Amino acid sequence: MKTKQERTIYLEDTPRQDALERCLNLMELTDITEDVEVQNAVGRITAEPVYACASNPHFHASAMDGIAVRAKDTETAHESNPLRLKEEADFEYVDTGNPIPHGFDAVIMIEDVNEVTDGELEIIAPAVPWQRIRPIGEDITYGEMLLSQGHKIRPVDAGALLAASVKEVKVIRKPAVRIYPSGSELVSPHEPLKSGKLIEFNGTIFSEMVKEWGGEPELMPIVKDDPEAIRAALSEGVEAADIVIINAGSSAGSKDFTAGVIEEMGEVITHGIATRPGKPVVIGKVNGTIVIGIPGYPVSAYFVMEWFVEPLICRFLDVPVPEREKLTVHAGRRIVSSMGSEDFIRVNIGYVNGRFVANPLTRSASVTMSLVKADGIVTLPADQLGVEQGEKMTAVLTKPRTEIQSSVLFSGSHDLSVDILSSHLKKEDGLTRIIASHTGSMAGLMAIKRGEAHLTGLHLFDPATGTYNLPYIEKFLRNMKLVLLPFLQRQQGLMVPKGNPYSIQNISHIAEKEARYVNRQKGAGTRMLFDHLLKENGLKPENITGYNREMFTHLSVAAEVKMEARAVGMGIYSAAQAMDLDFIPVEEESYDLLMTQEFFESKQGRLLFHTLKSRQFKESVEQLGGYTVNDNLEARYIKI
Amino acid sequence: MKTKQERTIYLEDTPRQDALERCLNLMELTDITEDVEVQNAVGRITAEPVYACASNPHFHASAMDGIAVRAKDTETAHESNPLRLKEEADFEYVDTGNPIPHGFDAVIMIEDVNEVTDGELEIIAPAVPWQRIRPIGEDITYGEMLLSQGHKIRPVDAGALLAASVKEVKVIRKPAVRIYPSGSELVSPHEPLKSGKLIEFNGTIFSEMVKEWGGEPELMPIVKDDPEAIRAALSEGVEAADIVIINAGSSAGSKDFTAGVIEEMGEVITHGIATRPGKPVVIGKVNGTIVIGIPGYPVSAYFVMEWFVEPLICRFLDVPVPEREKLTVHAGRRIVSSMGSEDFIRVNIGYVNGRFVANPLTRSASVTMSLVKADGIVTLPADQLGVEQGEKMTAVLTKPRTEIQSSVLFSGSHDLSVDILSSHLKKEDGLTRIIASHTGSMAGLMAIKRGEAHLTGLHLFDPATGTYNLPYIEKFLRNMKLVLLPFLQRQQGLMVPKGNPYSIQNISHIAEKEARYVNRQKGAGTRMLFDHLLKENGLKPENITGYNREMFTHLSVAAEVKMEARAVGMGIYSAAQAMDLDFIPVEEESYDLLMTQEFFESKQGRLLFHTLKSRQFKESVEQLGGYTVNDNLEARYIKI
Known part of the structure; x- marks a missing residue:
């Protein structure tokens, strides 16, 4: 392990366009x-x-089934004076595509001739030269x-x-692109997964991207984090390919050998670009072949592929880089950006109240799912500090616009039934699906208020009335016409590792037994329920270890709980079930859906209601366990 | 050969949408x-x-190279009070992606630690719990x-x-689509081509279309025009595939067995739709499998594939039929259409004077090249008789809009150098190319006048002055700012079959020796030259056999001449050369390019001028033979 003192390489902040220009200039086009x-x-x-x-x-061909004639000979044919023609002497039968027999220069359709005797026909109109003939060429x-x-x-x-x-x-020819995944912690997707090992999946993404762009990828076995191994891979790769990709080791850390090895074997022209994510890229050349060191985090890697490898392949093929569809969107919430770097923000886009609203997904470069879920990418230039809520931006789309336009934008409390609802909607109508932001019940309420979402899911307990949701809606959403769908009841409870090693039976035990609590984010209904229960039990947040750490979904709380014997979290039964945890029921709560009356009465709103009422949907949700989907769902119109 | 009396089947005029609906309803989706x-x-x-x-x-992983610590233990660390940590007891080294060792709950970046001795470090700031850790999930x-x-x-x-x-x-799964080409006149592309045989190429187009749409095509060997053979193919095909295509025999002629065989083995639900082209389609079902009889003409076949096979594949895959890009265009000339049929018109589209102008290509269903050359398709509904010049229409694009927008629209006299110019332009700038309509010199002049083309090529001989082009421009294009590029001289002459079997040496010989003349269309410079020469020789059109038959290009005249010993045509040397004909020089003529000053000064105009002046272009053209490309090409500004 090298320590700080041995790290001497620092990353540049080369503007992306400059790096691309230098990169394209490296390309040598011979034997292509x-x-x-x-x-x-x-x-x-x-x-x-x-x-x-x-x-x-390649010959004069008949354009019809009929007879070939000499036009000159047919001049006298008339209805009142039919002309008789003898086979061979005056005509020959031809089918569509047959060559016109020598000496003939017109075709009469079979429909326009009368058979008189075998071998003799009558016609009642003259033929124009070259009629019904497809001439050569x-x-x-x-x-x-x-x-x-x-x-x-x-x-x-x-x-x-x-x-x-x-x-x-x-x-x-298709440019050959060799891809070397590198990293001692990586295992191929086909190997069994052990702790401390990560599945190498970037290589598959790269290969498929290269294929789509018209290149010929070759995904090589994983190379160890070791200069010698990287050197060996590189010297073999640059002979075999037009472009070599090393993923990763492209940064300036203690195990980042890519730049050093390229420098040693050839030249590095750029190490580091002024982007977020994607900064630690290496571009160089070894033995006439372009070598690109691509960062390891999948989001960074994806962008670097698009920024450099796609233009290189297009340059090789001498085609313009395909333009992606663009869309003007409004920021659904404030987005901050740092000066000096271009910022690439994955966004979900929904069509709400006549305009496209974009909400940023996580900014973390390690979250592949942010690319899977994204509808588009917004680029904030290096000199821009961010955008305010409602501000116009341009998004480059990663999903078809038609799909985005008919999506239902959900912001609110996370429930597994929302995913199932989305899947059922898509089955009903190929384009409609739900784009869900797991923001929590309170944030969802606000999103409906501000017109940033079509739909929210809520489970807000009101201690004063002992009821759910309606008191909050009445308090926060004045002067709106809304529709509430009281859609299901679900079990909330404490999730503990299998076998309940610390014997947690109630809220007080969490403090007493010094369990580590895995909390939800502020504004989440589950957190508000937990806070209410703490108060009921005479406890304070300070009494609860781990209270300040926040997770955004039931499943991520469950995943955390699974990792540690003394962990405990609050969540729904289906999440505990999915992660094979023990579950101590605490409360049966109402999870309702809320939307504007306008949306409820739209095509998508009607489809949504229809789907929610279907037997198939009810069955799919109840199969998860811990749910009671309300029979005879009725829309409750609210006008405050 | 069956005669008229035996033909009993007549084609229906089913509206295309009705036929599609019936067709989609035939689909059974099991085991998919x-x-x-x-x-x-x-x-x-x-x-x-x-x-x-x-x-x-799937474990808590370090997000950085650094040290794993217990956050609680670092609370006292401060710049003025550095905290000393011992390896193993207080910290462990971790690299990006490493699992967090048991008991630790934060990572400090290696950049933020100071090595004191081997195994001992100092930190000057506390760690926040879970900092620099990628939590599980x-x-x-x-x-x-x-x-x-x-x-x-x-x-x-x-x-x-x-x-x-x-x-x-x-x-x-990909729906299996079996394709049976049928027709006794067809040979596979790999067999040698004999007279009377046509290459079977529709099957390849179909296969590639099916692949693009997500199906699994299987192109079968050619089936003879014979009910027994078609029956055998069909009974095998319906067992093996989800969709069976028979091409062709789908009409109601004497050798059109497709509909009959389907009817006999299963059911026909549609035979004939109200479209031009594409009418003679058969849709049916045999043993639960959809069978489509597709017409033989390539343009009809292409449309029928798009109308029925693509939606079927999309229905199978449960995806919407992809939308094609649309564009509002103006008719460059009048287009007529017949009542009662939807008319599908292939058009070239050019961006001229700030609007997209569409000009129809040939309407013949047998011309594959009309699809190759088309930029888009305009559909005229069954109840529309046509469109007037300048009228707005919607074109579905078959080439990218960017390519259309940067195309140079050429209308005028055909010269092989124009194709070469297009190719060189495309080499200079990937998007720019010439879309050429071979309308003839006079029509080209009018196209410039009416703003329907950017560029024309002319060779109009003026007997009064003995000069080319300028007199015509001055007469017909008043009040315009134009630029003339006097670009090349070329040999016009008589083209005769190799060896000149009828010993044609001059114009008079054509009449004297009763040769068959292959003429060009009205308004073509070559025809006007021929008419002038006839007059000079005291001859009249009536003296010339074949005078009334018109070809639209030099190459098609040459192709005709090649077919018949007594044929003769007028054309340029390079066309004779291409077809291996003998050539009797008649005239060296000026072929000039003409455009508006506005176009000449546009980006594309400048690129065009630059390319025309290049050595590579001059060489490519002169290689054809019979050309002298003018050195030191200078733009001649004309203001009349």
């Missing part, structure tokens, strides 16, 4: 074409113009340019090439 | 899922929600829903699944 069979050429880029090797049709003329250089071959293009007797086509 | 490895799942559609099989991280919590049902798996989703220890995922 290959011949492929037309049948395998769809999606490839032509390396030169493609010319027809034959005409299509009607579709494609020999020597004609079919496709220009730099054209991405589509299915119909491949058909045209075959029609023109072109069997092979010169295309730009 | 399969399990695939996550690494192979990108692009596939989830058949059910996917839940995490493990948390990520930070990214993914065990049991969490990762993807909902009906989600198309992206690269990052595959990564998240692996991170959550999900190794296999249940997806909707």
